[in-house]
Amino acid sequence: MKKVALVGPPNAGKTSLFNWLTGSNFKTVNYPGATVNFFRGDALEQYGFACEFIDTPGVYSLFPKSQDEEITQKILIGENSEVSPDQVIVVIDATQFERHLNIFHQVSALNIPTIVAVTMLDILKESGQSIDLNILSKELGVPVVGIDGLLGGGVQELMDSVAGRESEKSSQIEPEALQKWTQEIFTEFGLENNRLHKLSFIDCKSKRNWHHLKVTDKLDKFLLHPIFGLVFFVVVMSLLFTSIYSFSVPLMDFVDAGFSSLSQYILVAGEQSLWAQFLADGVVTGFGAFFIFVPQVAILFFGLILLEDTGYLARATTLVDRPLSLLGMNGRSFVPLLSGYACAVPAAMAARTITNKKERLLTLFVLPLMNCSARLPVYALLLTFFFTGKPMWYGGVALAAIYFLSIIVGALAALILRRFIKDSGQSLFMMELPLYRRPRIMPVLSQVLAKTKFFVRKAGPIIFALSLVIWVTSVFPNYEMTDDVQRLQSSYIAQAGHLMEPVFEPMGVDWRVGVGIISAFAAREVFVSALALVFNVTEENAIGGDGSEESVAATLLEKMKTAKLANGGLIFTPATIIGLIIFFMIALQCLATVGVIYQETNSVRFTVFQLVSFNVVAYLLAVGVQIFA
Amino acid sequence: MYKNYEVESFEGEEFILERLAEFGFSRGQSFQLVGRSLFGQPYIAKIGNLKVALRAVELESIKVKV
Ligand SMILES: Nc1nc2c(ncn2[C@@H]2O[C@H](COP(=O)(O)OP(=O)(O)OP(=O)(O)O)[C@@H](O)[C@H]2O)c(=O)[nH]1
Numbered sequence: 158m159k160k161v162a163l164v165g166p167p168n169a170g171k172t173s174l175f176n177w178l179t180g181s182n183f184k185t186v187n188y189p190g191a192t193v194n195f196f197r198g199d200a201l202e203q204y205g206f207a208c209e210f211i212d213t214p215g216v217y218s219l220f221p222k223s224q225d226e227e228i229t230q231k232i233l234i235g236e237n238s239e240v241s242p243d244q245v246i247v248v249i250d251a252t253q254f255e256r257h258l259n260i261f262h263q264v265s266a267l268n269i270p271t272i273v274a275v276t277m278l279d280i281l282k283e284s285g286q287s288i289d290l291n292i293l294s295k296e297l298g299v300p301v302v303g304i305d306g307l308l309g310g311g312v313q314e315l316m317d318s319v320a321g322r323e324s325e326k327s328s329q330i331e332p333e334a335l336q337k338w339t340q341e342i343f344t345e346f347g348l349e350n351n352r353l354h355k356l357s358f359i360d361c362k363s364k365r366n367w368h369h370l371k372v373t374d375k376l377d378k379f380l381l382h383p384i385f386g387l388v389f390f391v392v393v394m395s396l397l398f399t400s401i402y403s404f405s406v407p408l409m410d411f412v413d414a415g416f417s418s419l420s421q422y423i424l425v426a427g428e429q430s431l432w433a434q435f436l437a438d439g440v441v442t443g444f445g446a447f448f449i450f451v452p453q454v455a456i457l458f459f460g461l462i463l464l465e466d467t468g469y470l471a472r473a474t475t476l477v478d479r480p481l482s483l484l485g486m487n488g489r490s491f492v493p494l495l496s497g498y499a500c501a502v503p504a505a506m507a508a509r510t511i512t513n514k515k516e517r518l519l520t521l522f523v524l525p526l527m528n529c530s531a532r533l534p535v536y537a538l539l540l541t542f543f544f545t546g547k548p549m550w551y552g553g554v555a556l557a558a559i560y561f562l563s564i565i566v567g568a569l570a571a572l573i574l575r576r577f578i579k580d581s582g583q584s585l586f587m588m589e590l591p592l593y594r595r596p597r598i599m600p601v602l603s604q605v606l607a608k609t610k611f612f613v614r615k616a617g618p619i620i621f622a623l624s625l626v627i628w629v630t631s632v633f634p635n636y637e638m639t640d641d642v643q644r645l646q647s648s649y650i651a652q653a654g655h656l657m658e659p660v661f662e663p664m665g666v667d668w669r670v671g672v673g674i675i676s677a678f679a680a681r682e683v684f685v686s687a688l689a690l691v692f693n694v695t696e697e698n699a700i701g702g703d704g705s706e707e708s709v710a711a712t713l714l715e716k717m718k719t720a721k722l723a724n725g726g727l728i729f730t731p732a733t734i735i736g737l738i739i740f741f742m743i744a745l746q747c748l749a750t751v752g753v754i755y756q757e758t759n760s761v762r763f764t765v766f767q768l769v770s771f772n773v774v775a776y777l778l779a780v781g782v783q784i785f786a
Numbered sequence: 787m788y789k790n791y792e793v794e795s796f797e798g799e800e801f802i803l804e805r806l807a808e809f810g811f812s813r814g815q816s817f818q819l820v821g822r823s824l825f826g827q828p829y830i831a832k833i834g835n836l837k838v839a840l841r842a843v844e845l846e847s848i849k850v851k852v
């Protein structure tokens with residue numbers, strides 16, 4: 158089957174077109190660098206021609222400056238035969254025409270049959286300008302098709318051109334040759350270039366100023382203002398965070414209730430047999446442990462995509478470039494770091510747009526220190542315990558302080574590590590600021606869905622598998638025992654807890670909290686349910702007896718108040734609680750994160766160093782709090 | 787209302803120059819500086835109907851006619 162790559166500058170409308178062609182509706186956002194990976198999809202049958210499309214990260218030229226751009230270059234030079242294109246559709250934004258033609262000239266120098274798709278014609282029209290596509294086609298010597306990226310106009314015509322165009326590549330290009338070629342092209346079309354301006358296909362009779370640009374200029378005066386811009390930035394980010402945590406509550410309750418009633422149902426239907434327990438407490442609860450985060454992650458995606466779609470995110474990135482570069486990072490680190498507050502897994506992939514290797518590594522290094530949503534239930538439990546009997550807002554303020562502290566810790570980590578990573582040349586910012594646009598809700602929602610699905614597929618399996626491991630080790634070897642608590646206390650995981658008790662002791666906790674900490678390697682929030690289990694809080698014996706989640710939590714809090722160490726001292730003293738909070742802030746427990754960091758850095762050394770150093774520092778600090786107290 | 791600058795030449799790291807070219811900066815091209823971000827950087831430049839944010843070092847690789 159013919160393979161057709163969509164190539165073009167960032168934000169030109171490649172992904173929108175890809176979605177029209179393939180119906181996969183992946184994601185399109187008004188942020189340069191939104192696509193950081195390539196996606197493949199088959200043409201919809203309705204177009205009457207079967208071929209495969211490849212959506213690529215945006216590039217300004219064939220000189221890649223970052224990893225995402227490298228992906229496009231590699232596809233174009235056919236490095237991976239599976240996605241080596243037989244044809245290229247160069248997608249060009251009509252409002253940036255002269256500039257965007259660069260990439261067309263470079264691509265056509267590669268001798269791959271090319272078609273030009275021109276997008277954003279609607280914006281051009283609104284400003285009273287037009288392009289004669291026929292003249293353009295003659296000038297360029299290739300088919301040119303106008304595309305309406307919003308409504309899908311012109312897509313059939315484009316498909317007909319694809320079907321009609323011959324697809325033999327005239328020659329195979331060697332990477333070294335490409336380097337030389339592109340250098341030549343660069344001098345021809347690059348800085349010395351005046352040639353493009355002589356092209357005659359743009360009708361600029363109307364001197365009317367760009368409506369969109371005018372609006373954009375007005376907004377930018379305010380949004381990029383050193384003071385107002387900062388205030389607006391803080392307000393937007395606070396809103397984003399508040400909505401992540403408040404809007405997600407009903408959804409999370411819903412997910413939680415769904416999974417627990419399913420698990421109850423299975424237990425009853427299966428008459429508490431081992432298999433029923435495996436299904437209910439292992440499989441279903443394992444799914445639940447993961448799906449509980451999905452609402453928060455989805456809401457974060459929603460917020461980010463909304464901000465991207467309006468064009469604001471590129472401004473936010475610009476605003477924080479200076480502060481972040483003082484820490485050895487880049488304005489482009491902002492999107493990954495922000496995403497890290499929901500989940501580090503998709504966040505790590507977003508770091509691909511950072512050009513400089515050192516800045517990228519630093520970003521990946523501090524990323525897991527951003528308080529991901531899995532930590533929230535742990536903080537909630539510990540803070541509620543800490544502030545028992547105090548007004549509610551104490552906990553809220555403390556939580557805000559934890560979040561703030563995590564930024565400081567991240568900054569410190571960056572400052573320390575930057576001394577140890579060797580310099581990798583000049584850092585680059587150079588960010589295109591797209592025109593502001595009104596976001597469109599349906600596309601935004603479909604992107605949220607697609608991104609969330611991607612997240613589920615990426616992080617879900619690891620968390621699920623680990624939850625199963627935790628279940629098995631907490632039930633075996635004495636799986637026949639009917640008393641859950643006894644069974645747990647003699648289980649492998651309890652044995653591990655006992656074995657490691659000397660390690661946990663300096664933190665001021667016993668093997669039971671140790672079991673909680675070990676279980677948190679499945680997902681941090683499992684700490685809470687594991688603790689409930691080891692402290693013998695079950696739905697049956699919970700105070701109030703209705704088995705509701707609140708009563709389980711309340712009972713757990715009661716038990717925590719009186720829980721004693723072997724030497725008779727209380728376990729949960731203020732020092733222990735603070736130590737645990739600090740531990741959870743810093744420890745890198747999430748193996749899904751470790752996996753994705755390895756994938757993104759391709760460095761065992763970096764990954765292991767991060768894993769070990771975070772956990773050792775977290776542990777030492779928790780121990781330090783005990784000693785200090 | 788903003789001052790127009792005209793590009794005279796370029797001087798600096800190659801990959802900065804490449805990206806400048808990609809943004810449409812070329813000899814004789816005019817552009818404007820329309821703002822600055824927090825702490826004085828990056829600068830916001832407008833070239834044609836494109837807005838870009840450039841750090842000081844990046845901007846300094848463009849030599850303008852005086
Ligand atoms: N007005 C208008 N907007 C469009 C058109 N085509 C795409 N857009 C919008 O332009 C923005 C960028 O579109 P994308 O399809 O994400 O661009 P891309 O080329 O994939 O961008 P990167 O992945 O960053 O390289 C989105 O907000 C789209 O909705 C069009 O023809 N007209």
Ligand SMILES: [Mg+2]
Binds near residue numbers: 173185215
């Ligand atoms: Mg894209």
